[in-house]
Amino acid sequence: MTTHTGTPATVEYAPEQPARLEWAKHAPEVYKAMVRLETAARKGLDHTLYELVKIRASQINHCAFCIDMHTKDALAAGESVERIVQLSAWDESRHFYTAKEIAALELTEAVTVLTDGFVPDEVYDNAAQHFEEAELAQVIAAITVINAWNRFGVTCRMAPGHYEPGQYN
Secondary structure, eight states: OBOTTSSBOOOOOOOOOOOSOOHHHHOHHHHHHHHHHHHHHHTTSOHHHHHHHHHHHHHHTTOHHHHHHHHHHHHHTTOOHHHHHHGGGGGGOGGGSOHHHHHHHHHHHHHHHOTTSSOOHHHHHHHHHHSOHHHHHHHHHHHHHHHHHHHHHHHHTOOSSOOOTTTTO
């Protein structure tokens, strides 16, 4: 943005809100257990699919910290900006994703929201058609773990924008 004289205009952004609580500092054993769970949940999963699931669940849960982290990690791993941008509207942008990724995104939404109190049979059955049982168990674990991380992030109001790709690997 420039002024009418051609000089750069100063943009004043809203102030960053401080975190409510540094939960990992105060509950280090829980944090370490979450990291171990995260490590176990990602085993054997395609990295691209794993990051798409994490970004989508974080969008649904409004976890800005996790959206920032997993978007940066996905981009650093070679994911396209276009697929990440379309992820919030993946159902209308299916042509950007594989059938397996779509099945994982449908399952992510069903597990994350649980609107009807359960994962619909058709969503689960579709995922089961695209994943072997062991891989499906890992996808469900990954979805469950990111939902737990999201709960820490939104409750403690962790601020996005400071994460560097691979920082927590």
